[in-house]
Amino acid sequence: MDDIAIIGYAQSPSQRRAELTEPQFLFPVISEAIERANVERRDIGFTCAGSCDYLSGQTFAFVMNLEAVGAWPPISESHVEMDGAWALYEAWVRLQHGDIDVALAFGSGKSSPGDPSEIYPLQLDPYTLTPLGADPVSMAALQARAMLDKGTITEQEMAEIAVRSRTNAANNPYAQVRGSGDVDTLLREPYVTAPLRRHDLPPISDGASAVVLATADKARAVCERPVWIRGIDHRIEPHQPGMRDLTESISTRQAGRHAGIDHGPVEVAELSATFSHQEKLLREALGLGDEVQVNPSGGALAANPVMAVGLARIAEAARAISERGVSRALAHATSGQCLQQNLVCVLEGA
Amino acid sequence: MTPAATEPDDDNSVKMMDYFMQLEYREPLCPVVRRYADQLLEGRLIGHQCPSCGLVYLPPRGYCPICVVETTDADETVLSDRGTVTNYTVVTPVQYYGQHETEPFVRASVTLDGGNATMNLQDLVDVPVDEVRVGMRVAAVWKPKGERSVADISNRSWGSAEGCIDGWRPTGEPDAPAEQFLGKATF
Amino acid sequence: MTTHTIEFPYTRTLGPVIGPFLTGLRDGHVLGVRNRDGRVLVPPLEWDPATGEAIDVDFVEVGPAGTVETWAWVTEPTRKHPLDHPFAFALIRLDGADTALLHAVDAGSMDRMRTGMRVVARWKDERAGHITDLSFVPEEAA
Structure with missing residues (x-):
């Protein structure tokens, strides 16, 4: 397996009841992770999200979350109905193909509306x-x-x-x-x-997290201390x-x-x-x-x-x-x- | 496995199971939708205009998903309550659980005058289903001020004015040219 | 504050293993299934969770009494719970079974619950072929 590095990450503060919608509180988290990674949004070759429509109480809620990513012109993306850690796993696998060098994984959930x-x-x-x-x-x-x-x-x-x-x-x-x-x-x-x-x-918490991954060469080029x-x-x-x-x-x-x-x-x-x-x-x-x-x-x-x-x-x-x-x-x-x-x-x- | 031995067709064994799934969700309106709802009660449709690309979002979302920039009160714009049917579908209801309609009905996209802002899944009133067409000019039918309610406005119902607008009625103006709208995405 | 309700009335087919299991509950007995090693799995499954092998359907009647392996005392039942007053969720190893079934024990009070206690099935009069056709009570109360 090729070495993959974490070059950027961000989280939202967890709240008992967020006033913002899930895409709204995801928005600054994804922007911050990309900014910290020292890459441009268009450098991201693959995006994978983790969220749960039952938590949101809406079918295809995960599609709304893509609004926080910037999905136009169309991007290559995927979704897991699982924690964002599994989205990171999928992004890590995707980077092993070697044809792209930056990937974004994020997870988000608004637990407060439901029981x-x-x-x-x-x-x-x-x-x-x-x-x-x-x-x-x-x-x-x-x-x-x-x-x-x-x-x-x-x-x-x-x-x-x-x-x-x-x-x-x-x-x-x-x-x-x-x-x-x-x-x-x-x-x-x-x-x-x-x-x-x-x-x-x-x-019971509402919140989001995001991680930017890169291949070894890209990580060394943009990041002083890759993880x-x-x-x-x-x-x-x-x-x-x-x-x-x-x-x-x-x-x-x-x-x-x-x-x-x-x-x-x-x-x-x-x-x-x-x-x-x-x-x-x-x-x-x-x-x-x-x-x-x-x-x-x-x-x-x-x-x-x-x-x-x-x-x-x-x-x-x-x-x-x-x-x-x-x-x-x-x-x-x-x-x-x-x-x-x-x-x-x-x-x-x- | 030998399902045939355990699954005779003509006995009274249990072969199906019903489960009624019901979940309730309660949440406050996010600030931009709260503002939208307050303005609906006043008889105004508002949106946010992206400072970067100029597209208008109704209700406001607090960001432009195309440019990935945040939008604020400073980007607020008051929209016309007249527009053009830019897309529609005729639904012939099947009586599945939760379907209360019994006769064919229209759900239309209405693009408001002066920009791209479009309200989707709107009711049309005082027009037979088979006369609806792209290009038809319509105007909002507001409920009287004292009868408006935003109880059904939620963070989930982008574009809805339920409880404040009963639907859209043809104005009788000549149609806008349909070619202007066909094959285009609306927001 | 806005309120929003979603509802899905699911109807599921049951297949060759869960179908007979729920039929058994309707008829007042609990069925397990024997895997290749002779272990009796309750609830019965179509595949062996240890090996992934398809299980040749070989039903075995188990219970109706069993032993509590672990339990949790539910002070405030939700509207989705099988009982509307305080009860214990328990993993119950039914007599003749090699695995434990999750179910409710109507013990009246937490003081009457302990690991290792004996419980026995209490059947509803009207049964529909559903996991809630039964619950359990302490054996000495039966």
């Missing part, structure tokens, strides 16, 4: 799961209980993860839930869906939650191995742990020790713009390298319920 507990059951098996209204919080709670029963996490640890996320988010201008509250206070809160409390859940994608891989597990071991993330472990995380030490990991217990599960699947800085941005517990949050993890990992001098970082994105599908991306500086 996530009613929308997400629609992504499940339509015969046995959707009609039960199997919502993501309940599904995550089944997973957390399985971990608690197995002794691989405690409610105290879950609260500690939430507190650290909020504390880390204090310095992140894009975050939505920032820091206060100690572990004991959080543990006195009632359960939302036992064994999960409010702090174990992600916020190299050394490996990227995604894997999936069976759909029925009762046919998986919810206390492990085999697909994350496989994706991590295929993305080459073992080829060197990881300094920073940005993980799409949308529920507190999932951070521990992912750490174990990826073999991340205490020396690894996990979610310095605050992660998905601090801002969860669905369809953009995984790509935002890649943008944050890239930012750690290009702006904070980290030499090797990884980013993780997830899709489906209880970490059914997982993507791992390994990034390095020069």
Whole structure:
């Protein structure tokens, strides 16, 4: 595989309820990513978007999002009904063909108009799961209980993860839930869906993220400090939650191995742990020790713009390298319920 | 697999499953559409004119997707409520779920006088379906001021004036030449 | 604030595996399917999730009782949930099955739920061939 680099990235601040429409808040994010990449819009040979029409509540809503890209004269573009991290994966594959040298990936979602507990059951098996209204919080709670029963996490640890996320988010201008509250206070809160409390859940967020990729020659020509994608891989597990071991993330472990995380030490990991217990599960699947800085941005517990949050993890990992001098970082994105599908991306500086 | 063994045609086994999917969405109007709605109540159609290419967007979107530049209140322009039918379709309703119409009806694109601004999927009133044609001159039929409502205006209904304009009525003026509009995209 | 509703009245064909499964529910029994290794999958699937191989349809009746493998207590049910009062979602390994089925346990109170507890199917009087033709209750309450 040819080396591909991240040469530009941008995010919108996550908001509980954005006043702007999805194309409107995407507009400045895409413009900023392109500007930071030091390329022209017409240099982009391929564009791939990640979004969800059910979130928007409108068929073909993803076509409206293209208005933020500049799609006239017609451009070469594609769309995934998945997190923008998978749009980046498609753009990365597209660049491997070698006939274009710049690609744009973005993700966006406006979760505030709908009710996530009613929308997400629609992504499940339509015969046995959707009609039960199997919502993501309940599904995550089944997973957390399985971990608690197995002794691989405690409610105290879950609260500690939430507190650290909020504390880390204090310095992140894009975050939505920032820091206060100690572990004991959080543990006195009632359960939302036992064994999960409010702090174990992600916020409902509206937001967008965008990343510009380039081939090696182009990246060196336009960018002082490209961030190299050394490996990227995604894997999936069976759909029925009762046919998986919810206390492990085999697909994350496989994706991590295929993305080459073992080829060197990881300094920073940005993980799409949308529920507190999932951070521990992912750490174990990826073999991340205490020396690894996990979610310095605050992660998905601090801002969860669905369809953009995984790509935002890649943008944050890239930012750690290009702006904070980290030499090797990884980013993780997830899709489906209880970490059914997982993507791992390994990034390095020069 | 041996589906034949498990799927006899003449038994009373369960072969189909109904699922009624219903979702509700609530959101505030974005500022440019809020402004558009307020002006509709006053009987005015407004758009944003792109400072770069001059195309007019109705309702305003806050950007020009062609030039990829943002537009603001400074780009606002008041549009005519008279125009020309530049495209149309006759829908013969099939009684699927949610279809309330029973007779053939027209949905027309009306390009407003003075520019490119076009309102799509508009009702035409006081004209038989088979007399509708490209080039037909029409004028908005506004509801009386006290009866106007913008309850159905949303961020999702670009170009709609539902609740304020009942439809478009032929003015009786000579047609504009159809060749001027045929084969062209409208915005 | 604007309100917008979307509705799709779906009608789905069921095929050779889910069709008999839902027919079974209508008739008051739960069917699993045996894979090549002899493991019994519930709900039954057309393909083995571990290998991707097509499964030769070999139905096995399971349950109606089973063991709770994990559970979540739903304090405020949504209008899409199968019960309108607090209940547990649970992964239930039905007797005779090798995998767990997601379903609702009507336990009355969270205090009555624990991992490893026994539950049993409670059937609706009027059944339509639908996953909500049944729910589960603690075995001692049945």
